[in-house]
Amino acid sequence: MTTRKSQTLQAVVLAGLPLLGGCDSGKNDGELGRATFVVRNCGGVLSDIQGCPLSAKLAGSGKFDLVATAKTDNSLLAVRTDLPAVLKLEETTAKSYVVTGMHVGQAKLFAYNESGDIDRITVSVEEVAQLAYNEISSAAGTFKLQPSGDLDATLVLRPELQSFNLYFAQLDGSVQKMLGRESFTFTSDPGLTFQFGKEKPDTLEFHYLRPPPGTYTLLINAKSGPGRFKLQITAN
Numbered sequence: 001m002t003t004r005k006s007q008t009l010q011a012v013v014l015a016g017l018p019l020l021g022g023c024d025s026g027k028n029d030g031e032l033g034r035a036t037f038v039v040r041n042c043g044g045v046l047s048d049i050q051g052c053p054l055s056a057k058l059a060g061s062g063k064f065d066l067v068a069t070a071k072t073d074n075s076l077l078a079v080r081t082d083l084p085a086v087l088k089l090e091e092t093t094a095k096s097y098v099v100t101g102m103h104v105g106q107a108k109l110f111a112y113n114e115s116g117d118i119d120r121i122t123v124s125v126e127e128v129a130q131l132a133y134n135e136i137s138s139a140a141g142t143f144k145l146q147p148s149g150d151l152d153a154t155l156v157l158r159p160e161l162q163s164f165n166l167y168f169a170q171l172d173g174s175v176q177k178m179l180g181r182e183s184f185t186f187t188s189d190p191g192l193t194f195q196f197g198k199e200k201p202d203t204l205e206f207h208y209l210r211p212p213p214g215t216y217t218l219l220i221n222a223k224s225g226p227g228r229f230k231l232q233i234t235a236n
Helices: 004-015 135-140
Strands: 027-029 035-040 063-070 076-081 087-093 096-101 105-113 116-126 130-133 141-145 153-157 163-171 184-188 205-209 214-222 228-235
Touching: 035 105, 035 116, 063 105, 076 087, 087 105, 096 116, 130 214, 130 228, 135 141, 135 153, 135 163, 163 214
Parallel strands: 153 228
Antiparallel strands: 027 035, 035 063, 063 076, 063 096, 076 105, 087 096, 105 116, 130 163, 141 153, 163 205, 184 214, 214 228
């Protein structure tokens, strides 16, 4: 049987792979080729540098922003879902939506106008199987997996740093990165203070000031699924 520790090791190695994709991968063609579903603020690392492809699964409780446009004239289209129990749509401004994964399953998003349905796309919602440390955090210090006990890993901060940034990835059961912001909760020990303007992370990016000398922990839990990561941070 695969243990949580060995799963975490596998996830950390995958998280260190070169970044793929780009901003254009936030543009998703509909299944009929008649509309573009544009996804933003999907919880990806470094302001969604890998894009927001709807081929990736949406984390349970995760959110992304969505607009749909017609390919003929780039006009905005209205959007609805066939399964509100799986996908919740909130129209924040005219024909601009926040999509939330409500329940594990698949649902279709339909883009339409006054003439009827124009196109559709399928979105899958799944629990977060793992949370993984992303190796682009390596500038913060020396990272080591913890082979036993309650911790998943340790991090010793570089002595010259006055601030540091930590990045994590949410992975599905096939160890693929998932979409969705606001899909996690976290607790960090007193002494770990966020950088100005970064106090309420809604993506898996944590921007801290260097704490006083000591040992601290950051615990992250997925809102839906077994994914979790507990990191011990040491400042000498």
